[in-house]
Amino acid sequence: MAGSGASEDQKFCLREVLDTFKLCLSQNKEVYLEHYVAGWRGLVKFLSSLGSVFGFISKDAVNKIQILVGHLDGENGSQYVTVQSMVKYELENELVDLSKRGSHPESGCRTLLRLHRALRWLELFLERLRTSAEDSKTPVMCAEAYNESLAQHHPWVVRKAAGMAFPWLPGRTAFFEVMNVGTPEQVVAMLGEALPLISEVYQITEDLYAQHNLLDLP
Numbered sequence: 053m054a055g056s057g058a059s060e061d062q063k064f065c066l067r068e069v070l071d072t073f074k075l076c077l078s079q080n081k082e083v084y085l086e087h088y089v090a091g092w093r094g095l096v097k098f099l100s101s102l103g104s105v106f107g108f109i110s111k112d113a114v115n116k117i118q119i120l121v122g123h124l125d126g127e128n129g130s131q132y133v134t135v136q137s138m139v140k141y142e143l144e145n146e147l148v149d150l151s152k153r154g155s156h157p158e159s160g161c162r163t164l165l166r167l168h169r170a171l172r173w174l175e176l177f178l179e180r181l182r183t184s185a186e187d188s189k190t191p192v193m194c195a196e197a198y199n200e201s202l203a204q205h206h207p208w209v210v211r212k213a214a215g216m217a218f219p220w221l222p223g224r225t226a227f228f229e230v231m232n233v234g235t236p237e238q239v240v241a242m243l244g245e246a247l248p249l250i251s252e253v254y255q256i257t258e259d260l261y262a263q264h265n266l267l268d269l270p
């Protein structure tokens with residue numbers, strides 16, 4: 053965390069953010085919540101730098117990040133060190149609404165699930181960016197990635213709002229520039245390194261949630 057704080061005044065660099073996902077995995081492949089949340093913080097910062105039309109998206113992500121930080125910093129914080137320990141703790145203590153929303157609308161499990169689904173969007177979008185041609189359209193890549201992932205969990209009105217924001221994304225060249233990673237070739241190389249890590253974090257979480265039947269938490 054100290055690292056991400058120290059870089060706050062410096063110019064944003066997407067490599068640093070994606071590197072955070074490297075720190076997420078423990079030796080025995082558990083996912084550290086602190087680094088997961090730090091990764092999302094960085095992504096949201098990047099999204100905010102793209103303009104206020106994405107504000108409603110950042111706002112929801114920030115809200116979810118805050119809920120998770122609240123658990124991490126709360127009196128039972130030691131149970132929230134990894135996603136695995138969080139799931140175990142919340143399930144054993146019946147702190148999760150399993151079939152309909154009830155007394156635990158802010159469980160770590162349901163909150164993280166929303167970010168987890170968004171991580172799949174990120175994976176799909178970055179993979180498209182990585183393999184895109186110079187004249188590829190970012191809004192199209194973004195919408196395709198969204199339709200294949202998050203959209204399936206969103207009601208019509210959210211899908212509609214998201215669809216209205218996508219055309220405001222900067223074009224590929226400008227997008228690569230705000231990433232502040234270097235030349236387009238360097239961006240592509242960086243994405244090639246970061247993507248397997250993001251996929252691994254995603255897959256480990258997905259398997260864990262599937263194993264506990266948590267993929268449809270309300």
Ligand SMILES: CCCCCCCCCCCCC/C=C/[C@@H](O)[C@H](COP(=O)(O)O)NC(=O)CCCCCCCCCCCCCCC
Pocket residue numbers: 066095096098099106108109112113166167169170173178194198202210214221270
């Ligand atoms: C760069 C383009 C960014 C486009 C982001 C695509 C995702 C669009 C998502 C639209 C979400 C709209 C906000 C509302 C969401 C909630 O309804 C919904 C459900 O929550 P609930 O069950 O508590 O009600 N929330 C969610 O699904 C969580 C959404 C979290 C979205 C985080 C997106 C962060 C994107 C970071 C962009 C970084 C780009 C980096 C690329 C190099």
